[in-house]
Amino acid sequence: MTTVTDQRLTATRISRQSHVVADSITMLRRNLLHIVRYPGLSMFTILGPVVILLLVVFVFGGTLGAGLPGVDPAGGRGAYLAYVMPGILLITIAGTASGAAITVAMDMTEGITARFRTMAISRAAVLAGHVIGNTIQAIIAVALVLGVGLLVGFRPTARPVEWLASAGLIVLIAFAVSWIGVAMGMQSKTVETASNLPLILTLLPMLGSGFVPTESMPAGLQWFAQYQPFTPFIESIRGLLLGTPLGWNPMLGIGWCVVIAVAGYAWSMAIYERKSVR
Amino acid sequence: MNTPAIEVHGLRKSYGDKIVLDGVNLTVAAGTVTALLGPNGAGKTTTVHILSTLLRPDGGTAFVNGCDVVRDPGGVRLGIGLTGQFSAVDKLLTGEENLLLMARLRHLGAKRSKTRVAELLEQFDLVEAARKPLATYSGGMQRRLDLAMTLVATPSVIFLDEPTTGLDPRSRHTMWDIVRDLVAEGTTVLLTTQHLEEADELADRIAVLDGGRIVADGTPDELKRLLPGGHIRLRFADTAALDAASRLLDESARDSTGLALTVSSDGGVGTLRTVLDRLDAAGLEVEDLSIHTPDLDDVFFALTGKKDQSDGVDTKGTES
Ligand SMILES: Nc1ncnc2c1ncn2[C@@H]1O[C@H](COP(=O)(O)OP(=O)(O)O)[C@@H](O)[C@H]1O
Ligand SMILES: [Mg+2]
Numbered sequence: 394m395t396t397v398t399d400q401r402l403t404a405t406r407i408s409r410q411s412h413v414v415a416d417s418i419t420m421l422r423r424n425l426l427h428i429v430r431y432p433g434l435s436m437f438t439i440l441g442p443v444v445i446l447l448l449v450v451f452v453f454g455g456t457l458g459a460g461l462p463g464v465d466p467a468g469g470r471g472a473y474l475a476y477v478m479p480g481i482l483l484i485t486i487a488g489t490a491s492g493a494a495i496t497v498a499m500d501m502t503e504g505i506t507a508r509f510r511t512m513a514i515s516r517a518a519v520l521a522g523h524v525i526g527n528t529i530q531a532i533i534a535v536a537l538v539l540g541v542g543l544l545v546g547f548r549p550t551a552r553p554v555e556w557l558a559s560a561g562l563i564v565l566i567a568f569a570v571s572w573i574g575v576a577m578g579m580q581s582k583t584v585e586t587a588s589n590l591p592l593i594l595t596l597l598p599m600l601g602s603g604f605v606p607t608e609s610m611p612a613g614l615q616w617f618a619q620y621q622p623f624t625p626f627i628e629s630i631r632g633l634l635l636g637t638p639l640g641w642n643p644m645l646g647i648g649w650c651v652v653i654a655v656a657g658y659a660w661s662m663a664i665y666e667r668k669s670v671r
Numbered sequence: 672m673n674t675p676a677i678e679v680h681g682l683r684k685s686y687g688d689k690i691v692l693d694g695v696n697l698t699v700a701a702g703t704v705t706a707l708l709g710p711n712g713a714g715k716t717t718t719v720h721i722l723s724t725l726l727r728p729d730g731g732t733a734f735v736n737g738c739d740v741v742r743d744p745g746g747v748r749l750g751i752g753l754t755g756q757f758s759a760v761d762k763l764l765t766g767e768e769n770l771l772l773m774a775r776l777r778h779l780g781a782k783r784s785k786t787r788v789a790e791l792l793e794q795f796d797l798v799e800a801a802r803k804p805l806a807t808y809s810g811g812m813q814r815r816l817d818l819a820m821t822l823v824a825t826p827s828v829i830f831l832d833e834p835t836t837g838l839d840p841r842s843r844h845t846m847w848d849i850v851r852d853l854v855a856e857g858t859t860v861l862l863t864t865q866h867l868e869e870a871d872e873l874a875d876r877i878a879v880l881d882g883g884r885i886v887a888d889g890t891p892d893e894l895k896r897l898l899p900g901g902h903i904r905l906r907f908a909d910t911a912a913l914d915a916a917s918r919l920l921d922e923s924a925r926d927s928t929g930l931a932l933t934v935s936s937d938g939g940v941g942t943l944r945t946v947l948d949r950l951d952a953a954g955l956e957v958e959d960l961s962i963h964t965p966d967l968d969d970v971f972f973a974l975t976g977k978k979d980q981s982d983g984v985d986t987k988g989t990e991s
Contacts, residue, residue, distance in 0.1 A: 412778060419775040427763050504759030508820070511723045513748040514776055 413515045420514075420522020424496070428530060438492045439534045442485040443541050449481075449604065450474045450545060462606065471546060478539075478547050479630040480603025483623055485538045486531050486567050487594035490574030493527040497578025498587030516665045520658070523578075524571045531567035549634040559633040562646060566626055569650040570594065572657025579664040597623040602631075622649035674737045676701040676828050676859035677722065681731035684717055691717050693883030694731065699861055699876075701827075704854050706874035707863040708971065713880045715863035716756055719830045722861070723753040735828055752821035756832040756863075758813050759820070760805060766816050767792065767801040770823060777824035791819040795849070811842030818849065829853065831862040835869060847872055867971050879974050886974045894970045903943060905950075906931045906959040916955050920946065936962070 428435055449457070450473060458473030459466040500506055500523075509519055539547075551559065574591055581587035600617065601607065601624035607615050618624055625645035632639035677699035684692040691714045699705045709715050720726040722733055724744040732739065738746035753759075761769050770791055774784035792798045795815040800808060808816065814834065821829060831850070835843040850873055854860060864870055870877045871891050879887040879894075887894055907913045907930050916932055917925050924933040936942040943962065950957060 415778065416776060419772065422775075423761070423764070423772055426768070430763055503762070504755060504757045505761045507725055507755060507757075508753065508759035509776075510725055511748060511751065511753045512776060513745055 412513075413518050413521075416514050416518035417521040417525070420519055421525050424522050424526030425529070427496070428526065434492050434495060435530055435534070438488045438530070439485070439537050441488050442481050442534075442538045445484060446477070446481045446538065446542060447545070449477055457605070460605075460609075474542070474545065474547055475635055476631075477604055478542050479627045479634065480598045480601075481538060481542065482535050482563070482630060483566070483598040483603060483627055484595055485534050486563070486570050487591070487597065487623075489527055489531040489534055489567070490570050490577070490594050491588055491591040492530065493523060493571050493574030494578035494581065494587040494591045495584055496527070497523055497575050498581045498584045501579065502584075516662055520575060520661050520665065523575045524568065527571040527574060528564065528567045531571065532564060535563055535567070550636050551634045555633045558643075559630055562626075562629055562633070562643065565647065565650045569653040569657070572654045572661065574657075576657045576660035576664070579661045597621060598627060601627055603627050622646070622653065625649060673701070675699055675734075676703075676736060677705075677861060678734040679718075679722070679731070680733075682718070682721065682728050682733055683730035684714070684721065684726070684728050690883055692721075692728070692731075695880070695883070695885055697878055697885060697888070699859060701859050702854070702857050703875040704850065704860040704862065704873050705876045705878060706870035707861060707878050707880055708865070708867065708870045709863070709880035710865060714883055715880060716832055718880070719753065719755070719832045719861070719863060722747075723751055723830055724748055725753075750826055751828045751830065752824070752826035753830045754814075754818045754821045754832065754834060755830075756836065758817055760813060760817055762805045765802050765804055766797050766808070766812075769805075769816060769820055773820045773823040779824070787823060791822065795819045796845075811838050811845070814838060814842070814846065815849075818846075822853075825856075826858070828859045828861070831860060833863055833865065835864070835866070843869075879971065881974065887970070895964070897970055897974075901936055901962065901964040903934045903936050903946060904931055904961045904963065905934065905946075905957050908956060908958050912955055915953065916950060919949055919953055919955070930958075 450470065454470040454473040454477075456469065458464055458469030458471070458476070461469075461472055461476055464472040506519075549556075573594065577590040578587045581590060598604070600614070601621055602618065603623065607618040607624065610618055625642040626649070628637070628642040629639065629646045631637050632642060675698045677697065679695055679697040682692050682695040682697075683690075695714075695718060697705075697707075697718075707715050707718060717726065721728045722735055722740060724740050724747050727741060734740070735747045736750040738744075738750075740747050761772065764772065767788060770788040771784060774787055779787055792801050795818070797812065797816060797819065800812060805813065805816075818831070818834070834850070835846050838846065847869070850860060850862070860873075862869075862873065874891065876888065876890055877894055878885045887897060889897075905916065907916060910927070910930065913925070913927070913930050913932065917923060920932065920934055922934065925931075926933065934942070934946055947957075
């Protein structure tokens with residue numbers, strides 16, 4: 394009796410492991426289909442950063458740019474566009490976390506999620522479907538926002554290798570931030586909370602080196618700005634695209650990505666099982 | 672070996688101070704239909720959710736296909752299908768996409784997925800609506816799709832939580848036919864319902880859930896036998912005949928305004944013959960005679976201590 398049970402359990406376990414990848418792909422397809430059918434939410438995550446970009450460049454850019462160290466006041470606007478673009482790209486990524494959180498929070502209240510939980514699908518697959526779907530969305534959003542940046546005069550100096558490195562880093566950051574977005578969506582009891590919670594993420598680029606150099610901030614804020622994850626993200630992208638000094642920033646940035654992804658993974662896995670059905 | 676498909680012992684579940692399940696015992700033999708019958712809020716959904724691994728019980732044991740729902744939820748999930756009280760479809764996809772999603776998650780392979788989905792669309796009369804968004808589906812269609820999604824991988828045990836609640840009579844009968852077909856194929860079904868008629872129609876066994884416990888469990892006939900027999904009602908032409916008959920049949924209850932007598936009976940022909948023979952011998956004419964056997968309504972209300980709700984049961988169905 395015991396051996397029979399043990400054998401079946403082992404068989405179950407093996408078959409379950411081998412299906413995680415297939416199930417993740419299935420769930421990813423489902424999420425991508427949602428995005429294609431109902432692109433409203435995705436459009437919104439692109440529109441926000443574009444508006445901020447146009448606003449800070451054309452309204453505040455002249456003055457802000459003139460205040461940057463070593464910039465000729467006459468070329469302020471162009472200089473500021475170059476300075477702010479990496480920050481805008483990071484805001485774009487942070488903004489898609491909101492989208493992920495809303496999608497997940499809505500999905501968790503749907504009966505279909507309860508159905509998934511009565512089926513032999515690993516929770517990792519359900520979550521991975523959301524995370525990878527959102528990562529893809531974030532990459533597309535970043536590309537579009539960058540496109541608008543190029544249209545209004547952003548001129549990166551990067552060579553192909555640096556473009557490639559930037560792309561790789563952006564994928565990594567988008568992946569890590571998506572895990573946090575998914576976890577926040579899981580955590581939220583309502584869709585409203587889910588849309589508000591990730592706003593903290595959107596603020597981080599502004600509280601880092603995204604919009605003004607951290608040296609210009611008051612001491613306490615400056616300390617926070619220097620040690621929070623978005624500053625190395627922004628400095629790495631800036632260095633890669635515009636040739637500013639990179640220092641340890643890429644290493645720090647990658648390290649932060651790993652930490653954030655693991656934390657978001659553990660957080661959402663823990664909640665997924667606990668979450669009540671209704 | 673004949674392990675029951677479902678075996679539940681002393682199942683307990685509370686929400687805060689509120690005790691929902693207070694030691695539920697239930698056994699469902701493989702290949703049979705059991706109806707879990709109970710009024711709104713009795714804990715039917717809670718029971719089904721525990722059995723389908725959505726909720727953890729506070730105490731007691733529950734096995735489905737021999738797998739413990741707490742210690743081996745993965746094993747349970749491989750053999751079950753749940754069509755819940757609340758729709759479990761992906762509203763952003765079409766009916767066909769929903770079914771294909773299930774087929775992929777059940778790892779049927781591309782070719783079998785396609786044939787199985789086509790088969791189910793046909794069987795559940797959803798071919799025309801297959802490529803339409805779910806927003807255009809009627810309640811009955813959504814329910815059918817819901818059930819079709821549960822059946823993609825032909826699970827051996829199926830939980831149906833109030834499968835016909837909110838459906839019009841026609842869709843209800845369609846659903847009943849579907850359940851009968853499933854059972855004919857050897858599937859074990861545990862269905863919950865507030866409708867006595869439904870339990871009577873479909874179930875091999877009925878378990879009545881009330882106050883967190885199973886207050887009765889048996890075949891529909893066994894349950895009906897729980898109530899002492901029915902009665903015979905005799906109506907007479909005038910008061911004189913009523914008086915005479917009343918004196919003759921001393922164990923009868925008299926209804927003067929209706930000019931009627933009620934004689935209790937065991938439901939057999941014997942009592943009826945005796946009564947008629949005695950009336951005949953006394954030369955009394957009976958205007959009208961009716962025989963009442965207890966139905967499940969009587970049993971249900973006797974067991975759950977609620978009266979005169981037989982009309983209310985249908986309309987209450989849409990609440991959770
Ligand atoms: N998550 C929950 N929190 C608190 N009470 C609950 C919860 N779920 C169910 N209940 C309560 O448990 C009781 C049984 O509910 P349920 O199993 O849905 O009954 P039924 O399906 O028989 O109508 C109800 O009184 C309901 O209010
Ligand atoms: Mg219920």
